[in-house]
Amino acid sequence: MSSEENKRDPELGDDAWQEHGAVEEAEGSPVDPASLENRESPNAATEDTEGEPGIGEEPDLEWDEAKVLSEELEATRRERDQYLDALQRLKAEFENSRKRQERERIRILSMASERLVQELLPVLDNLDRALEAGGDIREGVQATRDQLADVLGDEGLLPVASDGQPFDPNVHEAVMSQVSEEHEEGTIIQTFQRGYILNGKPIRPAKVVVAKQV
Numbered sequence: 001m002s003s004e005e006n007k008r009d010p011e012l013g014d015d016a017w018q019e020h021g022a023v024e025e026a027e028g029s030p031v032d033p034a035s036l037e038n039r040e041s042p043n044a045a046t047e048d049t050e051g052e053p054g055i056g057e058e059p060d061l062e063w064d065e066a067k068v069l070s071e072e073l074e075a076t077r078r079e080r081d082q083y084l085d086a087l088q089r090l091k092a093e094f095e096n097s098r099k100r101q102e103r104e105r106i107r108i109l110s111m112a113s114e115r116l117v118q119e120l121l122p123v124l125d126n127l128d129r130a131l132e133a134g135g136d137i138r139e140g141v142q143a144t145r146d147q148l149a150d151v152l153g154d155e156g157l158l159p160v161a162s163d164g165q166p167f168d169p170n171v172h173e174a175v176m177s178q179v180s181e182e183h184e185e186g187t188i189i190q191t192f193q194r195g196y197i198l199n200g201k202p203i204r205p206a207k208v209v210v211a212k213q214v
Contacts, residue, residue, distance in 0.1 A: 047199040116155060123148045160195035162188050162206040171195055183211035 013100060032135055130140035160171045167186045175192060183189050188208045195206030 116151075119151045120148070121155075123151060156199035158197050160197060160206045161200070162191040162208050163197065164188065167208070167210050171197065171202050171205055173207050174210045175207050177210045179211045179214055180211035181214075185211060185213045187211045 126140070126144040126147060130137045130144060133140065162172060165188050167188055172195070174189065178189060180187075180189055187210070189211045190209040191206055192209070193207040195202065195204050197203065
C-alpha cells in the first residue's frame, strides 16, 4: 500500500475521498499573476470619479448658490458706487447753488444800501444848509425831517400808531402806567419814543405810557 493510500480515512469511501481531494486542490492552487493585474482595487472607481458628479447624481448646489450670491454682491456694489457718485454730484451742485445765492444776496444788499444812501444824501445836504443858515431853523428842520420820512417810507418804513390807541404788546412797550379818568384802561396816553414797522415787520416797538383805572 502506498503512502497516499495510508493517509486515506478507512471510514471514507472512494467517492468521498475524491471530493475531499478536489477541494484541497482548489484551495491550494496557485494564483495567476495576470488575474491580479487586471483586478481593480475597490477604491479605484471612487478615486477616479472623486469631485465629479456621476450619472444620475445631482449637481453641486452649494457651489451654484455661492456663484449666484457673488454675482448679486458685485451688482450691489456697482449700484452702491452709482448712488454714491450721484450723491456726491448732488452735494457739489447744492454747495455751488448755496454759494451763488449767498453772493447774489450780498450783491442785492449792497445795491440796496447804495441806492438808499444816494436817496438820503439830499436829506443830509438840507440839514447842512439849515445849520449854515442860522436863526430859526425849525422850519428847515421840519422840511428835512419830512423829506427823510418820505425816503424811508418808499423803502417800506412806517411809524407805529400809538397815542390814543389800545396797547398792543406786538408793537408797543409800556414803560409805565398812569391813572387816568379820561381814558379807558389799557389806552396809550403818551409816547416817549416812536416805533416803526419795516415791510410789515415790527423793527422797534413804541415806548408808551398806558392808562389805568383806580
